[in-house]
Amino acid sequence: xxxxxxxxxxxxxxxxxxxxxxxxxxxxxxxxxxxxxxxxxxxxxxxxxxxxxxxxxxxxxxxxxxxxxxxxxxxxxxxxxxxxxxxxxxxxxxxxxxxxxxxxxxxxxxxxxxxxxxxxxxxxxxxxxxxxxxxxxxxxxxxxxxxxxxxxxxxxxxxxxxxxxxxxxxxxxxxxxxx
Amino acid sequence: xxxxxxxxxxxxxxxxxxxxxxxxxxxxxxxxxxxxxxxxxxxxxxxxxxxxxxxxxxxxxxxxxxxxxxxxxxxxxxxxxxxxxxxxxxxxxxxxxxxxxxxxxxxxxxxxxxxxxxxxxxxxxxxxxxxxxxxxxxxxxxxxxxxxxxxxxxxxxxxxxxxxxxxxxxxxxxxxxx
Numbered sequence: 001x002x003x004x005x006x007x008x009x010x011x012x013x014x015x016x017x018x019x020x021x022x023x024x025x026x027x028x029x030x031x032x033x034x035x036x037x038x039x040x041x042x043x044x045x046x047x048x049x050x051x052x053x054x055x056x057x058x059x060x061x062x063x064x065x066x067x068x069x070x071x072x073x074x075x076x077x078x079x080x081x082x083x084x085x086x087x088x089x090x091x092x093x094x095x096x097x098x099x100x101x102x103x104x105x106x107x108x109x110x111x112x113x114x115x116x117x118x119x120x121x122x123x124x125x126x127x128x129x130x131x132x133x134x135x136x137x138x139x140x141x142x143x144x145x146x147x148x149x150x151x152x153x154x155x156x157x158x159x160x161x162x163x164x165x166x167x168x169x170x171x172x173x174x175x176x177x178x179x
Numbered sequence: 180x181x182x183x184x185x186x187x188x189x190x191x192x193x194x195x196x197x198x199x200x201x202x203x204x205x206x207x208x209x210x211x212x213x214x215x216x217x218x219x220x221x222x223x224x225x226x227x228x229x230x231x232x233x234x235x236x237x238x239x240x241x242x243x244x245x246x247x248x249x250x251x252x253x254x255x256x257x258x259x260x261x262x263x264x265x266x267x268x269x270x271x272x273x274x275x276x277x278x279x280x281x282x283x284x285x286x287x288x289x290x291x292x293x294x295x296x297x298x299x300x301x302x303x304x305x306x307x308x309x310x311x312x313x314x315x316x317x318x319x320x321x322x323x324x325x326x327x328x329x330x331x332x333x334x335x336x337x338x339x340x341x342x343x344x345x346x347x348x349x350x351x352x353x354x355x356x357x
Binding site: 095097099134 | 203205207242243244245246247249250251269270271274327328330331332333334336340341342343344345346347348349350351354
């Protein structure tokens with residue numbers, strides 16, 4: 001009886017979820033492309049146009065830099081952020097904002113292509129920059145853009161210490177004046 | 180005493196006025212700096228019994244920045260003296276009530292508790308905004324350097340700078356632009 005119930009449940013589950021997840025496409029739908037609409041007489045043509053990435057020209061990679069280290073020839077290749085060795089702070093919004101979507105969310109690792117540690121670090125830096133209200137043009141539509149219009153403790157300026165990113169437990173700041 | 184020596188004496192013991200911009204500064208870090216100028220510790224003639232402290236004008240105290248979650252974790256304690264008279268005010272609540280109080284308490288706490296402390300505090304002027312009375316501002320001769328850089332918001336950076344800034348991350352081939 002239990003087996004019958006389980007089989008019925010799994011059938012119902014596949015019936016519900018597989019249809020909602022499945023996407024039918026004649027061409028590969030995922031590309032760096034834009035959707036254009038134009039009207040020719042009585043027909044409306046909607047087409048997706050492949051566009052070159054706006055970032056490729058400005059891209060900086062460690063292997064292209066003139067001061068290349070000999071460590072690049074090792075077997076395990078570091079990810080591009082590790083190879084660059086930049087000391088990124090959460091106030092460097094021009095770098096941090098490259099890793100977010102238009103609503104200010106951190107991009108997943110399959111898109112950023114970072115190593116695990118750098119992905120974690122960049123995600124925390126994005127959260128810090130958002131909490132400090134430094135990227136208010138990259139926020140969801142319902143967000144109170146101006147930090148001064150936020151509620152309670154969120155409306156005052158906050159800064160963060162990047163050394164706390166990989167700490168298990170964040171220590172309280174040392175009170176030098178305590179007697 | 181010659182005239183030159185007399186002028187040197189005046190110049191040595193004259194109070195000079197310093198201005199400090201608290202915008203995006205940690206009050207507990209900047210209290211250490213302000214304290215030095217208030218007590219005269221930055222002068223070679225300093226002595227505890229020598230009244231050589233300067234005047235500090237702290238502006239923009241409304242825009243101070245606390246670290247991490249300290250706005251909601253730091254509490255200020257007060258006791259009225261009566262039973263049950265204890266009260267804890269969070270930093271953001273105190274800052275809502277009086278935007279000059281946090282920096283004032285930080286500087287007060289940074290100094291050693293002796294008889295001189297309250298008189299030294301009289302030489303500290305704190306203003307929540309940039310509006311400083313003219314008679315105070317005309318005395319100022321020096322600016323104290325800020326500890327932290329004031330961060331720039333992304334929306335304040337011009338569009339072409341954001342576009343032409345060197346990029347680190349590139350989208351993969353199969354990414355839908357949003």
